Amino acid sequence: MTTKKIRKKDIGKLLGIWSQEFSVIVPSKEEGVAKMDRWDGKDISFLDWYRNTVVPSKDNFLPPMEKMFSFQKNRDGYHIEVPQDEQKQLIFGIRPCDARGIAIIDKVFTDTYEDRYYLSKRKNTILIGLSCTNPYDSCFCISLGLKPTESADVDLMFTDMGDEFLIEETADKGEELLAAASVVKEATKADEAKAKTVKATASGMVMRRIDTKDVGEKLQARFSDKDYWEKVAAKCISCGVCTFLCPTCFCFDICDELVKKQGARYRGWDSCSFRLYTKMPMENPREEKWQRVRQKVCHKFEFYPMNYDVIACTGCGRCIRLCPVNWDITQILSRLPGSVTSQSHK
């Protein structure tokens, strides 16, 4: 793997070069909410304040709402039109946990049937990672085999070394991206060593842990223990925060709309926390709150690994940080009989 470097103040220039080919997306703030948004062509102040976004970058591929097609009825019947979506985009600053989240949901959207809406955006997007050098106290990525500086799921990885970034070219695409940029220099051995220290420090800052060993088996053993799940679910208020803001949650709903003879089919995020999610006219298999909480936990830590060999959690900590009632997955898992968990927080 080759490494390069760039001065922090030149980031704007690099983004400028990329904007010629891509729609460049960077961390930004709207009404105090950190999100990934179209770069305005100037502002790189996010380098100072950015830790992570509220909504993970999955929304660039699976937006909260998207039009699947529009339809119209003419004299000779229905006609369907699919919106074209071929814009090339480049996301700068995605954190390793969110990049891993995308890699995890890729599996669903390519399984058996390709999901064109997701994959067309996915294939047209370059992911440029930014090492997480100031993880939150709610982060536990280390437990999921991920480092806050992991470069496996991005095309280029940037690591903050103070006045400069070290750039790792992790994919062929990455190399091409830097070819034309004169602001990018070769990194030295000393730079690499410096970055290594930064990375080690970052990993050391992730304090929270979960015990993932045999977690699937442990959950399976608990599956029918209603008392256990009722206790676990007691304070949950069944909102969609933890699922909507989870980098590995992908559930969606499909809904038609017809206003003034203009019809369209949309899809939008859905959540297993909602009672309606599984409701059928005569029956609801997950009517009770504890059943829905169980589904959420088991899906991530038991079922998803059974289907796709990976735990559907990246330890980003959003579900802890943003939960209205501070429902904490790390506490839940640590209470599973047989779990060893060291937590260092208040």
Add this chain to the structure above:
Amino acid sequence: MEQVLRKEARKLLEEEKVDYIVGFAPGSLKFSTTPLITKEKEEIASLVINPFIVNNLAKFLTEVRGRVGIVAKGCDSRSIVSLIQDNQVVKEDVVIIGVPCSGLIDIVKVENLVGKDRDEIDDIALQGEKVVVTAGGKKRELPTKEVFFEHCLGCEFPTPQEYDTLIGEPVAALGDKELSRKKIKELQDMTPEQRWAFWKEQFRRCIRCYACRQACPACFCERCFVEESQPQWVSSVPQWQDNLIFQVIRNIHVAGRCTDCGECERVCPQNIPLRSLSKKMSDLVEEMFHYKAGIDRSAPALMSAYEHAEAEDLIR
């Protein structure tokens, strides 16, 4: 205070006056608390009272089966009364452990003022009218008016009006109505077009996670109108038009029930200023019908009553 509370809660469980205690325990994040819903006497020791007891626990009354001893701040106690008025909760099943509350600290305001996130702050201490924040080795004193939630600033009933036991002494209201309605005032000074544009932009950001509805004790419907499919009033995907209708109707539904606990706005992950809707609604209710939510549990609910002469100027 906490000791008195724990003793009281333990007694309620031991004397089998209640099946559950609903209160606050320390959260797993700095400067946070989490609802504690328990039958276990051993867990009573973790009950806390501090300026971070943000949740409106009345929410849990409609779902916990059995008699409940519930820790209630001023706004929570009003929500409980409102639930009793609506026949959602039976008074005999509830023991209200009143906790006078002189205001809660909005951690987001602190974060913005000191330029650090919650986990980067070392200490936050409430000292009289000041909040002392220690971060990065530096101490900063902030007036409570700058760090309390806006709904706390304008709170009229910081001490529960309805309680079975009161922990500690009643406290005085901050009563800064103006500061508490700053955003509403700004909106009212706009033209209707500007206001519409404002809300349209706000609801464009809504992702319909329903945290606002789920956190709200006044939202106790078994099935919310947004979940109706025949007819389907609003789309299930977050189009701004439907997001806006959802929120407007939600506010009309909780009119006369909203006690300005501010939870809807606090829990919104997209920072939509929802209290500027709910507070305006309670102001309208008071102005037009001289009604305050959750004050008198024997009074009929706002929408199930009427006066012969009211709002006559609005309808020809």
Add this chain to the structure above:
Amino acid sequence: MEHKSEWEPRILGVLCKWCSYAGADLAGTSRKKYPANLRILKVPCSGRVDPLLILKCLRLGFDGVVVSGCHPGDCHYQTGNYRARRRIALTKKFLEYIGIPEERVKASWVSASEGLKFAQVVAEVAKDIEEVGPNKLFARDGD
């Protein structure tokens, strides 16, 4: 305004079947003139009118909604219109605060014998709505 020439306001009248609906009928049979673009929704009582209905109709593109029921004291179900009054008055005020011009949502009391009043109310509503123009509140804008 330019749009006035080709555009005529589309209005929904939500009418109580005991009074205002009959009033509308009377207006028709006695050939009182009122705007033709009024669609009528008959309801059993003004007390049945859900604010959601008003918003949904605006969402679907109606330029205005007028709710009409029996005069206070005359409700077929004794108190339905008193309850309606609370709800509709509050809704009107709240919608105004959101930024929906008050011209778009109107309420009136029209008895079965007030054909003329009905025609006047609708004409006034139509005139007010013409002032504020077509309802583009919920229009899709490239979302």
Add this chain to the structure above:
Amino acid sequence: MPITDTSQRKKFLAQSNVYLPHIVVVDKIIEETPSVRTLHFNFKDEKLRKEFTFESGQFAELSIFGIGEATFCISSSPTRNDHLECAINRVGLVTNAMHRLSVGAETGFRGPYGNSFPLELMRGKNLVFVGGGIGLAPLRSIIWNVLDNRDKYGNIDIIYGARSPADLCFKYDLDSWSQDKTVNMITTVDKGDENWIGREGFVPSILEQVAPSAKNAIAIVCGPPIMIRRTFPVLQKLGFTPEQMITTLEKRMKCGIGKCGRCNIGNLYVCRDGPVFTYAQIKNFISDEY
């Protein structure tokens, strides 16, 4: 348990976009019960009309444009493929709209999705079909499939029940199966009316009375969840092993292709891994989540 070749499943996708429906035209409507009607329909596109194939047990997403999509099993048999049939129980938004359709109406169709009944496994075996209410719809497809190749299978028992005589679906099929000497057809209702001369009683108890032998047999069960839950213990009592019991499940679905998330039972998705399952596959979850 053989699952349909997945490449086969992808064959009829519209322009490589799984979510785009084909247009089908309703050409006949049969009112089965006060709340159930069967739509006979065919593709508007000539080519699809000729080439479309599916297997018994598979399902499709039908849509009414502007209202939405819902999941239906294909209730006709692939051995009689001049048109497709779906039985529609009027329960929700989409199904109500489907009950307002008339002949000639256009609707959307995506599919076929899911796996199918294991014909290979069933060959040469005695077959016991247990159905309740509209649960006969998927069974009907496989029953006709089997009857059209009668010599490949052993004894056939069909035990079918509904709440009342008026709720019996596919009465024309029930008649023709009763008249078929190679089929043991048993019809029951929970509660009969004054004209009812047949059996009365819940399906599981009638099954216990009829007591088909488990030897060299396969039982295929479909009906309301409560019936399915109560039928399995009876079959076990009769000596059926979990591998010999097959069911087809219904869950709320949106995508039909294993993405939208809601139809899982444990790690299995009813749309992707089913809807046909052996009891062995789902027995760990069935009492809890189904």
